[in-house]
Amino acid sequence: MKLKLIILLNIACCVIASATIKPASIFTDHMVLQQQSNVAIWGWAKPSNKVKITTSWNKESYTVTSGQDGKWKVKVSTPVAGGPYNMEFNDGEKLVLTDILIGEVWFCSGQSNMEMPLKGFKGQPIIGSNEAILKSANQNIRLYTVPRSSITERQENSKPAQWKAAAPETVSNFSATAWYFARLLSEMLNVPIGVINDSYGGSTIEAWMSPEDLKPYSEIKIPSKGDSIKEVSRTPTTLYNGMLFPVIGYGIKGAIWYQGESNYERPDRYEDLFPAMVSSWRKNWDNGEFPFYYAQIAPYNYAQLPPNHIGGKFNSAFLRDAQRKSLAKIPNSGMAVLLDIGEEKSIHPANKKQGGERLAYLALAQTYGIKGFGAYSPTYESLSIDKNKAVIKFQNVPNGLTSFGKELNLFEVAGSDKKFYPAKAVINGSSISVSAEQVKIPVAVRYAFKDFVTGDLFGNDGLPVSSFRTDDWDN
Known part of the structure; x- marks a missing residue:
């Protein structure tokens, strides 16, 4: 009996291993697709092979032929918000993704203040997090975290991860800023919300930009294929290569961004890089000038960080000012001001609810047209x-x-x-x-x-x- 069981398990493993159809890592069970759009779906199969994708919400089938490298890409039409639905992939073998919701999808990126989980970092709490985690179960909010990856070569696919429905165990480890943003959107819009957390603590803006983006800036050294990465989150292009490029094109409504702390020593250059990055993301996403809302970095005593720079442009107010000026340079943008919640001795403000909800105010007013409440700080x-x-x-x-x-x-x-x-x-x-x-x-x-x-x-x-x-x- 044991021998038969072993044989059956081996057969099952062989079937899984030989499956030829493989959607990109970001397409999994429980995902949220942007409503009323033509969303891109892509992946790999055998070279020059026909792939049929069938969507249960409209019973439509889409056929595409994979390239010589096996990659295929197709756009599918999505209805108004709803679900759950299934999506079937067939290249001679079937693969079915289940429990798919249609709703509003937001991309959330930046450094540690975006990455910081709702449970807090060790020894660095988030105000009210325990109750927020306890009450977080919500099948209409789905979370996806792009795994960390810093690499000098552009990657076609990100490391494996899973979309997950909101629940205490998943929310506690998810971005607090993105969670509070999603929770308020869910409450006000009453549609499924999907949030993609694509962030890396300590990252500079240059790490999230492509070699083409950085070419105009001669002082920025772009690593070559064989170069070592001495600073995994601060080496130009490496996070773009490993974490951003593989998911660019996933159907989104807009993006939120919380970054700038690691660029505080170079505010003048940030004033150029930030609008350039947003423009490049929008161009590569091929989704028009999608909404882009960002958190202005909170005040903090940066002089306590090595090498303990003091005075002049090392005052982080200059970086905050670069972000303020970027409002006029980035169309369809908004800035959440956090000047009242900074902490002198912690670069990670404990009041993440204010930040996440202020970003949501911008989206609710500017993107979704809700009127009658305050969404914008006086400028x-x-x-x-x-x-x-x-x-x-x-x-x-x-x-x-x-x-x-x-x-x-x-x-x-x-x-x-x-x-x-x-x-x-x-x-x-x-x-x-x-x-x-x-x-x-x-x-x-x-x-x-x-x-x-x-x-x-x-x-x-x-x-x-x-x-x-x-x-x-x-x-």
Whole structure:
């Protein structure tokens, strides 16, 4: 009897091993496909072989012939949100993916503040995470994490992983920022939500960009095939090669991004790289100017990180300012401001709910058209001089500005000598008047322009104003 069982198991293993049809790793049971779209499906089969894909939601069949390398790709039409459905692949042998939902899919990328799981990092908690994990079971929210991979060669496929329905065991290990984003979207839209976490702690923006993207920047060394990778998350192109390129083209509604901490020492270059990266992703995705929402990095005392740089452009406010300026350079974008939740001694703010939900506000308002609530932080618009006062005007202030009854202590003003002094700031509805006794004729104003600071200026809806400067001085 044992011998028969062994023979049967060997036969089963041989059948699995000899199966020729293989969808890309990101296509698994329990996945979510973007609704009302023509979504790309791709994978591998025997070279020059016909592959038939049948979708249960409309009983349609699509036939494609694999190339000489065995790769095939086809676009299938998806209906309005619903499910569960099946998708059958047939190249002479059948493979069926089950429990597929149709809904809204968002791509979530960046570094450790995106990667940080809802249970927190060891010794670094997330506020309210235990209750959030306990109450997380939701068959209409599906999660997928692209496995880490840093490599000098462009990969056709990512490492194997599985789409999973939201439940305490899966959510606890999933991106907290992406989870809070997905949870609010699910609540407000009442459709299935799929979120793809494609992030790597400590990563620089250059690691997420292709060699073609980085070619204009001569100071950036692009590794060759045989080069060693000394910094797995900071070597240019390596995360693009191993984690991004293999999934580019998966049908998505939009993307959210939380990165910049590892570029804080080079804010001027980030101001160029960030819009270039978004433009390249959109072009390669072939999905138009899909929504791109990002978190502005939270304040933190970066001087405590080796090599302990202090002053000048090492002030992370310059990186935050590069992100603020990127709003005008990236079409169909939005920035979630986190100036009020930073922590002086932790680069990973414990309040991930605020960040994830503020990103969701942007999507709900700008992408899904929900009106009547605050979604955008007030943003600096213009500076004018009235005798010894500087007057700052803001955009996105439909109901005025507030400090919630506290004195504003984070404004500075400078004259032509470029020396900044603490300033008195007074709210006048949707503008701020700023003055200092030492500055007779103001030239420039800065707000909360420090490495670590806790913002004290908000819109009436409670969304914080970003740190900003009206000047373009070097330090």
